[in-house]
């Protein structure tokens with residue numbers, strides 16, 4: 001293990017311990033309301049057992065967020081076009097459908113990206129205190 005206080009985007013970082021940590025993979029079992037069980041592997045911090053550990057390099061997610069934004073834009077554009085050509089009940093239904101889709105996409109994007117954005121922000125602050133340089137200008 002390298003120096004846990006040395007910022008490295010490829011290593012797991014634990015927000016609780018505020019340092020890079022080794023991790024354990026544990027298996028979690030879930031039982032749903034119908035009694036079916038499913039399994040999921042979860043990585044946890046070896047030091048404190050936190051499940052919030054993450055790898056900053058994977059949190060960047062630039063491609064994913066762009067893709068997500070693209071989907072939202074396409075739906076929004078379709079919505080505008082549908083509104084412009086709207087003169088029948090079918091188109092009205094379509095607009096209603098697209099609008100719900102748009103709302104769901106935005107909601108999902110926010111739900112998914114906001115926590116990881118703040119985690120990454122926290123890591124960057126920590127890393128900068130240790131002399132890490134952000135190569136990209138994100139001011």
Ligand SMILES: [Zn+2]
Nearest residue numbers: 014017045048
């Ligand atoms: Zn920890």
